[in-house]
Each structure stands twice: as structure tokens, then as C-alpha cells.
Amino acid sequence: MSPDRSRSLDTLGQSQPSGPPQLVAEDGLRRRLNRNRALATSLLVAMGALFLVTHFVTDPGFLISLLRATAEAGIVGGLADWFAVTALFRHPLGLPIPHTAIVPSSQERIGQSLGRFLERHFLTEEVLLRKLRNAHAAKRFSTWLASPETAPVLAEAVAAALPYVIRTMDNNDLQEFARRTLGEQLQQADIGPVMGRAIHIMTASGETDVLFERALGVAAQWLEENRDQIFHMVRERSRWWIPRAIDRKVANSIITGSIDLLNDLREPESEVRLKFREALFHLIDELINSPEQREQINAFKNRIVEHPEVQAWIAAVWHETSRVMLEDLSRPDSKARIAVERICLLVGRVLATDEAMLNHIDTLLEKLAVYLVSWRHEISAFVAEVVRSWDSATLVDRLELVVGSDLQYIRMNGTIVGAFAGCFIFLVSQLLG
Template sequence: MRRFATGLLLAMAALFLVARVMAPAHPGWGYVQAFAEAAMVGGLADWFAVTALFRHPLALPIPHTAIIPRNKDRIGTTLANFLRDNFLIPAVVARRMARVDVAGAMGHFLANPPERGRLWRGASRLAADMLESLDQDRLGGMVKGALAKRLRDLDIAPMLGQALRAALAEGRHAPLLDSAIRWASATLASNEPLMRQMIHDRAGKLMRWTGLDETLANKIIDGLHRLLVDMIDQPDHPLRLRAEEGLERLADDLQNDPEMRARVFALKAELLDNPAIEHWWMGVWEQMRRGMLRLVRDPGDALAGQFGEALRQLGDTLQRDPSLKRTINRFARRTAVGAAADYGDGIVRLVSDTVKGWDADTITRRLENAVGRDLQYIRINGTLVGGMVGLAIHLVDRLL
């Protein structure tokens, strides 16, 4: 574009010379000469103006030229202030973020993940490198310690009581109670010989001699079997109701009895201090770590499995659930506004200091590359518009 603008200026100079030579041959050449003469003036004036922005024209130290190199610090400050006043004000950020559907974009990305795209591969490599670079024993100990501290400080008795009361209210305890009764029935059946022997040993000689001990054992065992069967078949069986009353008392004690809560708290502390629990936790952590490594090393397989299906379901939910979308978009908006409020001045200083740190040649070259093409259009337009103005002036002069 610079060569084109310069060539057009030279063409006007050549046209001016031709018109000046040919002027005596015909009056029309006067119009051509006026057009070319004014075009040269307009082209030269705009060349001077454009060049003066970035350097001294013809390397002459003319005042008010090389404007950008001389004022680069002020340009940096002005650019930083422009960013702050138009982009980094919390109110402006909030207004712009209100039109951004972050949840919808996240949902679309999760529901339609790019197969082994650059983002997935980069994130996978980063996660794998982080997991492998960390000290696993130390990391596992840190995670275990943090979890153990949270569990030690947690009073779980009221939560257990609330969960038990909710289960009783919704009837979810019934299958568990039935299982306990069936277990008792199976235990009784498998230990019949032991019970018969106990009754035989404790019976008197007369009962053993008459065989009444065996009859007594049969009656006791049969009665217990019938009792357990009736408890399963009859939801309103007295013993079953007594068991449910006991569970209700336990739920109330877990929530309100200081002694029961202290016993549960002590039991929890004893379990956490047990070396077997610590060994079990380290094994769980190692399995988790290996699973995470397999996941991040081959994200394609992970996305094809249950984890990928869960991500796709999450993406669908983010796109379809208006309440969840509003919540996430509100969080994103508040996060962006908070970042603008907390770090806006830092971003402004970064821009200003960066521009101020550039040397004059760097900022001149970068700005000229960014807007130079449009500036050359100014030279072209100046040449053509100047020629038209000169032609109009010549025409008016001839008419008057």
C-alpha cells in the first residue's frame, strides 16, 4: 500500500509534466495540469502527515513530527486508562457479563466434547505431570490428615440420628429390619445342634431319662422359628414394634443425649486412631491416584466410559436447567466483577508499564504494522481528493 500510494504520487507528477508540455496544444490540458498539480499537493501533504506520526520526514528534525516515539509513555498511560474506563470498571464488566451465557457454553462443550482435541490433550498432560511429580506418600498423608481432622471435628451423632429418624419416617428401615430377622433365623437354624446340646446339659437327670429334654428343645426352637417368621410376615408384630421403638429412642438419643453423643464421638476417635484404618485409607488413596492417572493419560477412553457419560449428562443439564444456568452465570458474573475490582488496577499498570518499557523503534514498528495500511489509504485519498479540488478551482477560475 505504501508503494501504491507513492506510485500514485509519482504518476501525478509525471501527468503534471506531460500536461504542462501539452498545454499550448489544447485548452483541455489546463484542466489536466490543474488536477495533477493539486493532486501532488494533496499527496505530499498527506505523506507528510502520515510520516510525521512515526518518524521525522526526510530525517529532518521538524517540530511536532515523530509524534508516537516522542509520546510513547503518554500513549501507554492513555491506553491503560482507556482499558480501565471502558472495560475494567465493575459495572461495565457486570453489564457485559450479563449477556454472556457461561453455563450454556460449558454445557455445549461437555455435551459435545471434541474427540482428543488440543484442550483435552493439554489438560491431560498437565494433570498427569502434576500427579506424577508430587510425593505420593506425602500427598496421601496430607489428604488423609486433612480428612481425619475434618472427621475429628465433626459431631456425627446428630447427623446419624437425623438420618435414622428420616429412615424410620419413610419406612426405609423395614428392609434392614427384615434382613436382621432373616439373619437371626439363619443363625438359629445353623446352631440348632448347639442349642439342643445346651438344653440337654442343663436339664435334670429325670428329664434326660424320660426324653423330655429333647421335647423341650424342639418346643423352644420351633417357637423361636415361628416368632421370627411372624415378625417378618406381620409388620405390626409386637416385638417388631418394640424394635422400632428402640430405633426411635436411639435416633432421639443420638441427637439429644450428651452421654450418647460423647460415646459416638469417642468411638469415632478410636476408629480414626486405629492403624488398620490408616492402612486402609492409604490403600484407597493409592487406588484413587492410579485411577486418576489412568483417566488423564487416556482421556479418550475416559470420555467413552461412565465418566464421559456423566460429563455429557452434566452438559445436557447445564443447557436445559434454567435454575442451574442462572446460578452458574451469576457466579461467573460475580467472579468477573470481583476480578475487575481486585485486579483491574494491576492490569492497567501492566499495560502502561509494558508500553513504557518498549523502545521508540518497537512501538513505532508495531503501531505502523497495525494501522499502516489504513494510513496509506489516507495518502491515496488525499492525492485523489486534492486533484478533484484543484480541478474544481480551475473550473471556477475559468468560468469567472
């Protein structure tokens, strides 16, 4: 298919061009069509002129008779092919001859045939899966994403789109809709089992035990380093008549007891640690299985979600975050743009070396292709409906732009082949006569 014809396919079915590049492409196709049409018509006219000139010769010899027969057959061939080409798009000479203006009169059938063709030969599981597997889409995508030229382009596109997204989300109606929808979802959500499973996952990890022990160590160290501050707190809450020495002893006892408890908790097999684990497992079991405990957790969650101050705080956080993001995106050295660029490069490089993930992506694409195939009847009907909805004059004009210039060669070839056929027939008749 020629580049001109490929570009013109995008304009098919559109009554008006959408931009200057499309206008330029359409003008080029129309000039080519008009040029080829003029050539074909000129050739036919030349045959007619030759026939007239030779017809008025009173005593034609062999050569004149040969030219007359050649021109006569060329006229017949040229007219026949002109009729055939014209009949595709309109009634020749405006006459309602049967089986002419084939495209506009068969518009609905063309749409149905095109839809069925796509359904039977393109939207099949075998064709799509074979194409996907041969394309190695995941590998090519990871290579493209890992390319140094790709990340800046994607980062620039994301940075250009984000301000519009952020400003759209500042719409009061949209925020109210999101708050109402998410609020209803949060109120209906049962977070007790989720919390229980999350705690279970965290406590089942050895890394969590290490983190827990370090946190206890930090807490014990903080208590040790802030003995004086704790003493002053005890002294402020003590009776005026209690001696300072007793207050200090009470403060030291509290600190020492707390540090001892924290140190016991740090020991994996200590009695305190075992009791703590038992209490934690009991809490997990209640969060998952106890209706009363889950009801209390959900009621507490709903009070937080519905509290006006919490909602105002969330709104303030969002507005401040939006302001900071918009300011950052307006700078040439935007941190968000740089972060997106780095993420693209990192993801591309990781994907390029991770065969398992590439296989997962290919599998996902194949599942999407199979899902698309399940909609092939609807897609076929959609194509037929779109073709049927096109304006007939526009459809004819667009199709003629796509293939009309090539069809003019049929007219030229018909005239030339007819002329040669007439010449050959005349020579044979002379030889046999």
C-alpha cells in the first residue's frame, strides 16, 4: 500500500479534516486523483480524435485503416473501463442505470462485510495470540522503557498532565462526590479482620522481631537519659507536703521498673515476652473472629471518618500537597519530573533482566487478547454501525481519494489494451482475408 493511501485511511469516514497536516495530505491525494483522471480522459480523447481524423480520410490505405481500427478499439476499451470505474462511486452521467453507484447503494452491506471480515480474519484467538507471541511485546516494551531517550519524554508527558489532573481534583463537586462515595465505602468496610491479618503478618516476620527489640531498646535508653525530666513531672503532680527525696525515689522506681519491663520484653524467651505474644495472638483472634471486638473497632473507625475536624484536616493536607506539587511541577528542575524519569529507567532496566516478570506481562496481554476476542461480535456490529452512519457523499469522496487515483490506471490500461487488441484483430483479419 502506498504512503498516500495509508495516510488517507485515517481520514475515512470524517466529514471534516481535523487539522492542517490532514488538510495537506488530503490536498496531495486530491491532486494525484485529478492528475490521473485527466491523463486517463486525455488518452480516451486522443483515441477519439484519432478515430475522427482517420474516419474522414476518403481513400484510406492499410496504415490509415490500421490506425482507425486501433483508435476504435481503444475508445471501446476506455469507455468500458470508464463506465466500470465510475459505476463504483456514482451513476455514470447521472443516469440511474441498474447496478451502478455501487458504494453508496451498498453502504450497509459494505459495513456488515467489513465487520464480518474483521471478526473472522483478525479478531480470532489464533491470529491475535500468534501476533502477540511473535511480537514479544513485553521484551520490546522493557527495552523501550529502559532506553535513555524514553524516560525524559515520559517524564515530560506526566509533568505536563499532572497539573490538569490536580486542578480537576480540586473541583468542589468532584471532592464532594469522592468524599461521599469513599465515606460510604469506608463505613461499610469491616477493618477488624484486615487489622488482625496485618498484625499477624507483621508478627510472623523475623525482621519485625528485630525492629520491635530495637524500638524497645530506644525506649529504655530514652527513659534512662530523661530521668530528671520524669522526676520533675512526678514532682509537679505530687503533694506539696511530700519530701523531694520520696518523689525522686518514686520517679526512679517508675523509670527502673519500666526499663526492666522493656528489657524483659526484648528477651525472646522471657516470661513477659511470652505473655505479650499470647496477648497479641488473643487480640488477633478477636479482631478476626469476635463480632463484638470487630463492632467496636468499626464504630471507632466510623467516628474518626465522620468527625468534622478529621475531614477538615484531610482537606487541608490535600490542598497543601496540591499547592506544593503544582509549584514543583512549574519549575524547570522539577523533583517530580526527575523522580518519574528515574522510576521509568529503573523499571525498564529491572524488567529487561527479569524473565519471570516479562512472562507475566506476556501472559496478561494474552489474557486481554482472549477477552477482546470474546467481544468480536460486538466489535463487528460496531464497525458495521459506524460505516452505516457515515454520510454517503462523504464516504464516496473518501474512498475515491483512497483508491480512485489507482483506479484511473485501469481506465488508461483499458484504453491501451483495447487499442492493441483492435490493432491485433485488424492485422489477423487482413492476413486471413
